[in-house]
Each structure stands twice: as C-alpha cells, then as structure tokens.
Amino acid sequence: MNADVYRLPARDVPIIARPEVCVVGGGAAGLAAAMAAARIGLKVLLVERYGFCGGATVAGLSGTICGLHSSGDRPEQIVFGFAGEFHDRLQRAGGAAAAVKFGRTKLVPHDSLVWKETADALLRAAGVQVLYHAAFLDAFADEAGVVRTLVLQCREGTVAVQPTCVIDASGDAEVIHRLGGQTTFGANGVVQTPTMIFRVGGVDMPRFLELDPREIDRLAIAADQAGRYRLPRHHVYLFPMPNGREVLCNMTRISFPDGTVPSGLKSADLTFAEIEGRSQARAYATFLRENVPGFADSYMVETGAQVGIRQTRSIVGLKRLENQDVLKAAKFPGAATFSAWPIEAHGAGALKIVYLEDQTYDVPFETLVPQAGPNLIAAGRCLCAEHEALASARVTAQCFGMGYAAGAASGLLVREGLKAQALTGVQVRDWMQVKGLKTAEQR
Ligand SMILES: Cc1cc2nc3c(=O)[nH]c(=O)nc-3n(C[C@H](O)[C@H](O)[C@H](O)COP(=O)(O)OP(=O)(O)OC[C@H]3O[C@@H](n4cnc5c(N)ncnc54)[C@H](O)[C@@H]3O)c2cc1C
Incomplete structure (x- = not known):
C-alpha cells in the first residue's frame, strides 16, 4: 500500500x-x-x-x-410560491426590510x-x-x-x-x-470569487440613505489608489438592514495573490479565504468610518459565520x-x-x-x-x-x-x-x- x-x-x-x-x-x-x-x-x-x-x-x-x-423601469414582485411565502413570513416577523433598488431591479434585505x-x-x-x-x-x-x-x-x-x-x-x-x-x-475550472460579508452598526441612517451608491464606489477607488487601505473591490453593495440601524456590507473580493480563486471545496483554500476575508472586511469598515458620510460613528457588528462561497x-x-x-x-x-x-x-x-x-x-x-x-x-x-x-x-x-x-x-x-x-x-x-x-x- x-x-x-x-x-x-x-x-x-x-x-x-x-x-x-x-x-x-x-x-x-x-x-x-x-x-x-x-x-x-x-x-x-x-x-x-x-x-x-x-x-x-x-x-x-x-x-x-x-x-x-x-x-x-418599475421593478415589482413577480416571483411568489414558497419564496413569496417565506418573504411574507419574514416580513410579518420584522425580519425583512422594504425592497431596495439594485440597478434595474430590487432586492429585500433580511435579518x-x-x-x-x-x-x-x-x-x-x-x-x-x-x-x-x-x-x-x-x-x-x-x-x-x-x-x-x-x-x-x-x-x-x-x-x-x-x-x-x-x-x-x-x-x-x-x-x-x-x-x-x-x-x-x-x-x-474558474469559479466566482468568495466574499466575506459583514454588518456595521452606529450608522447615521438618514445620511446613508441619501447617498448615491456609486459615490461610495468613487470614494473606495480613490482611497485604494491613494494606498490608504487595501480595497480590491471597487463596485460595492451596501444595504439597510430591517432593524433600521445597521448596514449590510457586501464589499470584499477574495482571491489569492496570483489572482486565482480559492476553492470552496478545499479546507486550506477556505482557511485562506476566511482570514483574508476578515482582514479585508476590517479594511473596508475602517474605510467606511473614515471616509463615507454617515459612517463616522460606525462599528463592525459581525462577519458571516463562514466566508460566502458563490460557486462550487x-x-x-x-x-x-x-x-x-x-x-x-x-x-x-x-x-x-x-x-x-x-x-x-x-x-x-x-x-x-x-x-x-x-x-x-x-x-x-x-x-x-x-x-x-x-x-x-x-x-x-x-x-x-x-x-x-x-x-x-x-x-x-x-x-x-x-x-x-x-x-x-x-x-x-x-x-x-x-x-x-x-x-x-x-x-x-x-x-x-x-x-x-x-x-x-x-x-
Ligand atoms: C457572498 C455571497 C453573496 C450573495 N448575495 C446574495 C444576495 O444578496 N441575495 C441573494 O438572493 N443571493 C445571494 N447570494 C446567493 C445565495 O445566497 C446562494 O446562492 C443561495 O443561498 C444558495 O442556496 P442553496 O440552498 O442552494 O445552498 P446553500 O445556501 O449553500 O445551502 C447549502 C446547505 O447545505 C449545508 N451543507 C453543505 N454540505 C453539507 C454536508 N456535507 N452535510 C450537511 N450539510 C451540508 C450547508 O451548511 C448549507 O446550509 C450570495 C452568495 C454569496 C456566496
């Protein structure tokens, strides 16, 4: 053997x-x-x-x-069935926010x-x-x-x-x-990149909701190019949570230094993705606090229990x-x-x-x-x-x-x-x- x-x-x-x-x-x-x-x-x-x-x-x-x-031009709910039932139950329990715009469509943040x-x-x-x-x-x-x-x-x-x-x-x-x-x-053999998602609290929500999301992208590009933070992803998503006090941050992009994508099917790759994801999440949260209107008093609440794996x-x-x-x-x-x-x-x-x-x-x-x-x-x-x-x-x-x-x-x-x-x-x-x-x- x-x-x-x-x-x-x-x-x-x-x-x-x-x-x-x-x-x-x-x-x-x-x-x-x-x-x-x-x-x-x-x-x-x-x-x-x-x-x-x-x-x-x-x-x-x-x-x-x-x-x-x-x-x-006018996105409206068209998918129901069990998805609609679960959404409605979340909403009744206070666990779903009102739908927010995402480009040409909408999505529903949840708790x-x-x-x-x-x-x-x-x-x-x-x-x-x-x-x-x-x-x-x-x-x-x-x-x-x-x-x-x-x-x-x-x-x-x-x-x-x-x-x-x-x-x-x-x-x-x-x-x-x-x-x-x-x-x-x-x-x-090439899959989509993982992302470590995190939430921040202490946000001035009215100011956040007034922001043009693309303005956050512009600030991230400038801060990254100035070398002040390590912000590899420039098109970022931020969504208000149903509790009205926190923001969900889908901002990080995780790849190995040579540009290859960690596999969600290998423990060593996942270990890299978890550690790199937390490190990037911290950098993005600091960037938000120091640069983005409404985030001056913000703090990180949590990252995901596991790094987000889009595709295996x-x-x-x-x-x-x-x-x-x-x-x-x-x-x-x-x-x-x-x-x-x-x-x-x-x-x-x-x-x-x-x-x-x-x-x-x-x-x-x-x-x-x-x-x-x-x-x-x-x-x-x-x-x-x-x-x-x-x-x-x-x-x-x-x-x-x-x-x-x-x-x-x-x-x-x-x-x-x-x-x-x-x-x-x-x-x-x-x-x-x-x-x-x-x-x-x-x-
Ligand atoms: C970073 C990221 C951001 C995303 N953003 C959005 C978004 O904003 N909105 C949206 O709608 N979708 C989003 N998605 C996509 C969406 O979350 C997933 O594609 C979807 O949830 C997949 O559902 P699923 O039930 O097929 O698989 P999963 O959600 O992956 O569920 C699989 C389940 O199986 C369990 N499991 C796996 N292996 C085993 C095992 N061996 N034994 C026992 N249990 C096991 C896992 O623990 C898990 O609970 C995102 C995905 C990622 C990764």
Whole structure:
C-alpha cells in the first residue's frame, strides 16, 4: 500500500432513520424541498451541518433575497410560491426590510436570526424531522444505482440513514459527487470569487440613505489608489438592514495573490479565504468610518459565520441552463421557477452585471435531475447551468423555487414509484397543482 495512505478499518454504524425523503442541506433550497415534501405527507428528514437553516444566506450572511422582482423601469414582485411565502413570513416577523433598488431591479434585505426562527417554525409545523450538527459524509447505491444509504457524522459518532429518496441541497452537490455522479466546476475550472460579508452598526441612517451608491464606489477607488487601505473591490453593495440601524456590507473580493480563486471545496483554500476575508472586511469598515458620510460613528457588528462561497460544483443534469437561455429569456414547459435577476458574475478581476430588461427566463426542472440515481434529485445552486447562467439562477428566490419543485417531485418518486430520470417538469408542475403546492408564479 502507498506509504502516504491510511486505510480506514471497516466498522458497523447504527442506522438511525428510514425516512421517505432525506434532504441534505438546510439552505434556501433544502428548506423549501423539505417543506414541499412534508406538505404532501411524506416523512422527511432534513440534515444540516450547522445548528440552523439558511446556508449561504445566513451562515454566509448574504443577507438579501434577490430574484423576487422584475427588471426594468418599475421593478415589482413577480416571483411568489414558497419564496413569496417565506418573504411574507419574514416580513410579518420584522425580519425583512422594504425592497431596495439594485440597478434595474430590487432586492429585500433580511435579518439572519429571524430567518433561522422562521425556518425552525415552518419545519416544526410541517412535521419535518430536523437533524442539525449532522454532516453528510458518504452515500452508497445498489447495483441499479438506487441510493440506499447515507452516512452522516453526528456529534455522537458516525451513523447511517436509509431513505427512499434523496434531495441533494448541499449547494456543493456533495451527495451526487460522493456517488460518482458527474459534476462541473465553473468555466473551465474558474469559479466566482468568495466574499466575506459583514454588518456595521452606529450608522447615521438618514445620511446613508441619501447617498448615491456609486459615490461610495468613487470614494473606495480613490482611497485604494491613494494606498490608504487595501480595497480590491471597487463596485460595492451596501444595504439597510430591517432593524433600521445597521448596514449590510457586501464589499470584499477574495482571491489569492496570483489572482486565482480559492476553492470552496478545499479546507486550506477556505482557511485562506476566511482570514483574508476578515482582514479585508476590517479594511473596508475602517474605510467606511473614515471616509463615507454617515459612517463616522460606525462599528463592525459581525462577519458571516463562514466566508460566502458563490460557486462550487454544478451537477451534469438531464438539461443545462445555458447562458443564452438567460440572455434570450428562454421559456420551458416544465419550469421549476423563473427569474428576472441579472447575470451577476463576480470574477477575480471584475464584476459583470447584465440586466434582463422587462424579461424573465425559466429554470427547467430537468436541470435538477442528475443523469443517474432514480431516487436522487438536486436543488439550489448546484443545478446544471453554464457559468454565467448560474451567476443569475443561484440567488435566493430561485433556490427556494428549485427546492420546492424538487421536494414536490420527491412525492412522485416515493408515492407513484417513478424514476427521477423519467420525470418531466410538466408532470411535476401538474402534481404541484394537484397537491396544492404553489408554483413560483402563484401568489
Ligand atoms: C457572498 C455571497 C453573496 C450573495 N448575495 C446574495 C444576495 O444578496 N441575495 C441573494 O438572493 N443571493 C445571494 N447570494 C446567493 C445565495 O445566497 C446562494 O446562492 C443561495 O443561498 C444558495 O442556496 P442553496 O440552498 O442552494 O445552498 P446553500 O445556501 O449553500 O445551502 C447549502 C446547505 O447545505 C449545508 N451543507 C453543505 N454540505 C453539507 C454536508 N456535507 N452535510 C450537511 N450539510 C451540508 C450547508 O451548511 C448549507 O446550509 C450570495 C452568495 C454569496 C456566496
């Protein structure tokens, strides 16, 4: 045996659950998937490595719901379904601000704690069994490719679950990858850059709200060029939080000194990104305090619990969402959701934004179905999409929509005995109507 390899001893582990559906990941997609499956009466287990739901939105502090609104002169909410329901619940609990302008469209800043509470309450009411602090480790299929066993690392040790159907909402296509399913990684291996998001308090909000956002960009460029701070990103996003006293700062851009992008799938790269992200966040917060009107008394409240990772693996699905589908506002008969969100590609050198004027495109359900695994569906940002198409489709409202459709589809697998690869998006939409699950355009 290779001297640098240690062979793990084989051992028995307890089987702790046999749910009808196991959802791996409690981000926007996983939450929606678990809710849809539970609402049609399935026995659902949701497995999440952190102690709360929200994923990139909460742990990564991405902090706003993008993708609910149209794009054009008068953006208005056009995406509803589970995304709309969750937004409305956040708003009723004081956890969502009024929608704010973002270029030609709008987004909704939200509060992370209220997000966690809202997700907990929804899951409890729907009867979903939730297992936090449980990391998915491995998956095993039988000879026909049917996924039989998932292995989890829980606090008490390694355990197994044996679900009838699996939804991979890990963001990273972890389950599909462990099963040997095909995945891609960015455009020829180049993914979008990570960002460490942070919040600042002590802001003079009326003054902040009067600012032209592009004025902050101009000040950042001047301060960076004068060498006073290290501010690698010049097109920055600042949003008022629902509490009316804090500002969410999406300002940093993390790449290695040679310009390459850290991988969200490697611990050493993530370590670099966390440390570099905190260092940049501090520099940007100092820049704000010392240069930007309204920030003179501001202070940093927190950074994300983890650095924000925009992109890792995408599955190779039955269908791929192409860049042209987004740009040409393509429509598909079996859409899991739809979107007017721009292509918003955060590259190591620049940020590219392409708006869709008064247009929307559809995300076909088949982008969530891997090529193998009759009881396996994906949901969320690991959908099968070309690089720039993903830079649009990955936002929160669409992840909710994809998750809800995937959760509904799991009912067709479990109750009707269908195979994932034989499902069509049209069938899933019809089933959602029959089961009273709202599709993304339904209020
Ligand atoms: C820096 C940044 C800024 C962004 N800004 C915005 C924004 O302003 N508005 C917007 O709408 N979108 C924004 N996005 C995009 C959006 O947040 C994400 O694309 C979206 O939340 C993805 O949802 P998801 O459910 O597919 O995946 P995730 O949110 O990544 O959820 C995956 C979940 O799976 C869990 N998980 C992963 N692996 C395992 C495992 N092995 N075992 C158990 N659990 C596991 C994770 O902990 C996580 O909770 C931003 C993203 C980033 C990174």
